[in-house]
Amino acid sequence: MPDTNLIIEEKDAHIKAEDFSVFYGNNEAVKKVNMRIPKGKVTAIIGPSGCGKSTYLRAINRMNDLIPICRADGAMMFDKQDIYASNIDVVSLRQRVGMVFQKPNPFPKSIFDNVAYGPRLLGIKKKAELSEIVEHSLKKSAIWDEVKDRLKENALCMSGGQQQRLCIARALAVQPEILLMDEPTSALDPKATTKIEDLIGELCGDYTIIIVTHNMQQAARVSDFTAFMYEGILIEFGITKNLFEKPREKQTEDYITGRFG
Amino acid sequence: MQLKTRKFINKLFSGIGITSVVIMTAFLLILLTPITYKGLGAIFFSGTIEYRMLNYKEFGHGDKENIEKEFAKAKTARAPVYLQFDSFKKEVKKLEPKKRREIKNQLKEIKEALKELLGPFPDTPIPVLLRNQYGQTRWKNAQEKLHHVLYSEEWDYSDPTKPGIQVFVPRKKYFAGTSFESFFPYLEKNIKKMLLPKFTCYWQFLTDKSKDAHFFGGIMPEILGTIYLALGAMIFAVPLGILAAIYLSEYANPGKIISFLRICMGALAGVPSIVFGLFGLAFFINTIHVSNSKSVLAGSMTLALLILPTVIRSAEEAIKAVPNTYREASLGLGAGKWHSVWTIVLPSALPGILTGTIISLGRAAGETAPIIFTAAVSVGLPLKIWETLSQPTPALSWNIYNLCTEHEAVDEIRHVQYGMVFVLIAIVLLFNLTAIIARARIMKKLRG
Numbered sequence: 133m134p135d136t137n138l139i140i141e142e143k144d145a146h147i148k149a150e151d152f153s154v155f156y157g158n159n160e161a162v163k164k165v166n167m168r169i170p171k172g173k174v175t176a177i178i179g180p181s182g183c184g185k186s187t188y189l190r191a192i193n194r195m196n197d198l199i200p201i202c203r204a205d206g207a208m209m210f211d212k213q214d215i216y217a218s219n220i221d222v223v224s225l226r227q228r229v230g231m232v233f234q235k236p237n238p239f240p241k242s243i244f245d246n247v248a249y250g251p252r253l254l255g256i257k258k259k260a261e262l263s264e265i266v267e268h269s270l271k272k273s274a275i276w277d278e279v280k281d282r283l284k285e286n287a288l289c290m291s292g293g294q295q296q297r298l299c300i301a302r303a304l305a306v307q308p309e310i311l312l313m314d315e316p317t318s319a320l321d322p323k324a325t326t327k328i329e330d331l332i333g334e335l336c337g338d339y340t341i342i343i344v345t346h347n348m349q350q351a352a353r354v355s356d357f358t359a360f361m362y363e364g365i366l367i368e369f370g371i372t373k374n375l376f377e378k379p380r381e382k383q384t385e386d387y388i389t390g391r392f393g
Numbered sequence: 394m395q396l397k398t399r400k401f402i403n404k405l406f407s408g409i410g411i412t413s414v415v416i417m418t419a420f421l422l423i424l425l426t427p428i429t430y431k432g433l434g435a436i437f438f439s440g441t442i443e444y445r446m447l448n449y450k451e452f453g454h455g456d457k458e459n460i461e462k463e464f465a466k467a468k469t470a471r472a473p474v475y476l477q478f479d480s481f482k483k484e485v486k487k488l489e490p491k492k493r494r495e496i497k498n499q500l501k502e503i504k505e506a507l508k509e510l511l512g513p514f515p516d517t518p519i520p521v522l523l524r525n526q527y528g529q530t531r532w533k534n535a536q537e538k539l540h541h542v543l544y545s546e547e548w549d550y551s552d553p554t555k556p557g558i559q560v561f562v563p564r565k566k567y568f569a570g571t572s573f574e575s576f577f578p579y580l581e582k583n584i585k586k587m588l589l590p591k592f593t594c595y596w597q598f599l600t601d602k603s604k605d606a607h608f609f610g611g612i613m614p615e616i617l618g619t620i621y622l623a624l625g626a627m628i629f630a631v632p633l634g635i636l637a638a639i640y641l642s643e644y645a646n647p648g649k650i651i652s653f654l655r656i657c658m659g660a661l662a663g664v665p666s667i668v669f670g671l672f673g674l675a676f677f678i679n680t681i682h683v684s685n686s687k688s689v690l691a692g693s694m695t696l697a698l699l700i701l702p703t704v705i706r707s708a709e710e711a712i713k714a715v716p717n718t719y720r721e722a723s724l725g726l727g728a729g730k731w732h733s734v735w736t737i738v739l740p741s742a743l744p745g746i747l748t749g750t751i752i753s754l755g756r757a758a759g760e761t762a763p764i765i766f767t768a769a770v771s772v773g774l775p776l777k778i779w780e781t782l783s784q785p786t787p788a789l790s791w792n793i794y795n796l797c798t799e800h801e802a803v804d805e806i807r808h809v810q811y812g813m814v815f816v817l818i819a820i821v822l823l824f825n826l827t828a829i830i831a832r833a834r835i836m837k838k839l840r841g
């Protein structure tokens with residue numbers, strides 16, 4: 133039976149999960165997921181708490197490696213390469229796949245140093261070049277006007293929403309191809325949330341964005357495609373509009389209509 | 394629970410808390426007040442002309458002309474005392490034998506006491522020991538010596554049912570009816586003119602070396618030794634401790650070996666410090682020969698071992714307290730593990746690490762037992778930096794102990810001891826203060 137979730141053509145896929153599973157010890161948190169994530173589009177992942185969204189997302193830049201008991205099975209293809217193959221350099225993978233976390237987590241350094249952290253890692257030392265990258269990244273994440281006069285100030289002095297946009301700028305500064313966002317607005321107020329959502333809209337096209345969210349309106353607003361996961365299984369994947377208006381699966385319908393246990 | 398009871402319990406607890414804080418502060422004050430007061434006595438005191446003369450001749454402090462003028466004045470005041478001695482000698486010969494023996498004895502005692510009080514008699518050879526070349530340098534000690542001249546210490550056994558009682562008999566009594574009788578009132582009346590006591594600020598106590606086994610001079614070598622030892626211990630213990638802490642908290646996979654290591658470290662922290670001292674002697678000096686005998690280097694290494702567990706423990710706590718989100722963020726940007734530790738985790742943990750380090754620094758400065766066998770000597774010169782590799786040093790902690798157990802005249806140099814205690818405490822507090830300021834600055838930088 134052909135997998136109905138593989139609606140993206142092979143050549144358009146930026147990330148391909150093939151029978152991909154993640155285990156915490158014996159607990160299988162992600163179960164044999166097959167998913168193609170389109171390049172240059174925004175893909176949302178929704179599902180009830182504990183269904184494995186974060187685990188799946190973190191698997192894409194191998195953030196799960198930090199958890200000793202965590203191991204992956206199957207293949208996660210990124211540009212025709214399995215990122216779990218033994219010859220993969222995790223460091224350069226993470227430079228290509230940036231991540232924004234649920235809670236804004238700027239470093240306790242100046243705003244400038246936060247954004248310049250990634251470029252410095254890449255070996256860029258010249259002040260002028262760094263300044264240019266910092267300005268560019270801050271402009272892209274729509275925060276330049278708010279911070280341009282206080283780049284030397286500590287990042288922890290900013291508001292939560294500003295901090296989150298700074299984190300996005302920090303991730304953009306290394307020019308990743310993919311941006312992973314794990315509930316990036318759950319710690320923010322509606323106004324800051326709108327700003328981030330607008331930002332996502334502006335960034336898509338240049339970047340492949342994968343966003344985990346609990347907020348279904350958000351998923352509907354910002355994403356082109358949506359995946360619904362339940363207990364580690366990818367239940368349904370489709371064009372966002374279709375998935376919200378005529379879901380194929382009963383479970384999806386129950387979840388998005390709020391009739392969920 | 395009822396609101397009333399809850400409120401009562403809350404009040405009770407804060408009451409107990411405040412009380413204990415107050416008690417602790419009181420104890421601290423009770424401890425610090427006399428130490429400060431007596432310690433400052435080493436620097437501020439009433440000094441005699443003997444003091445000024447000695448300080449000029451031995452250390453070159455003070456104004457030569459002034460001192461010589463003063464000394465000449467004192468000499469004039471003293472002249473009648475010696476004159477009386479001379480003239481009385483002839484008189485003694487005429488006395489009946491029994492009386493003569495008694496008086497001769499007294500005279501001998503008076504002479505000794507007078508030498509201590511005013512220095513050697515004129516026109517006698519210069520004594521070998523520096524302490525015998527001068528009279529009393531401190532007015533307070535001079536008054537005691539004066540008492541020795543004026544009174545003889547005797548024991549009263551008149552009541553056979555009781556133990557003897559010490560009594561002070563005026564020596565004048567023995568000389569009643571002789572020309573020497575007037576010696577005593579003259580001395581008592583003119584002693585100030587003979588010694589010219591004056592308020593003195595001897596701040597060079599901190600920068601002079603000691604003369605004649607701490608009878609005179611300052612405690613520079615001790616201060617320097619303590620600082621060398623403490624900083625030396627830091628040089629070894631801090632980098633090593635931080636590396637170990639990084640390994641334990643960031644790299645090591647928790648398991649049996651790590652738990653075992655931790656237990657060992659805990660045990661190490663509990664080992665008595667004298668054992669560290671012995672180990673330092675046996676290992677650093679006798680086995681791997683970091684120096685031929687005691688040296689600051691060996692002492693620092695021993696102290697470093699002693700404080701290592703504390704440094705590791707506190708650094709580990711500080712590193713663990715760094716939020717995981719920092720690590721995730723930096724790793725997520727493509728930083729290697731070591732880079733992320735070095736650029737993000739360590740700077741964030743620095744205030745905590747600093748706190749632990751400073752506590753250890755204070756400990757290293759104050760420890761005595763570990764340096765007895767490895768670094769400390771009773772008397773020595775201030776060391777140059779490179780000499781610390783091979784030379785032993787005096788140190789405050791050790792000399793405080795040593796002076797009051799080994800020194801031949803403890804009572805006369807009490808002020809040196811008090812001074813050492815005071816300076817040691819001041820050094821430790823100073824270290825602490827520096828660290829507190831440094832930590833506050835770093836915190837401010839981290840928090841914005």
Ligand SMILES: Nc1ncnc2c1ncn2[C@@H]1O[C@H](COP(=O)(O)OP(=O)(O)OP(=O)(O)O)[C@@H](O)[C@H]1O
Binds near residue numbers: 156161186187188
């Ligand atoms: N560090 C971990 N160690 C062990 N098990 C974990 C760990 N993190 C997550 N899990 C387990 O994996 C499963 C999926 O967790 P995950 O965090 O991916 O869920 P989620 O969909 O992101 O939930 P939420 O919406 O609440 O963030 C859960 O059952 C959880 O208990």
Ligand SMILES: [Mg+2]
Binds near residue numbers: 185186187314
């Ligand atoms: Mg999650």
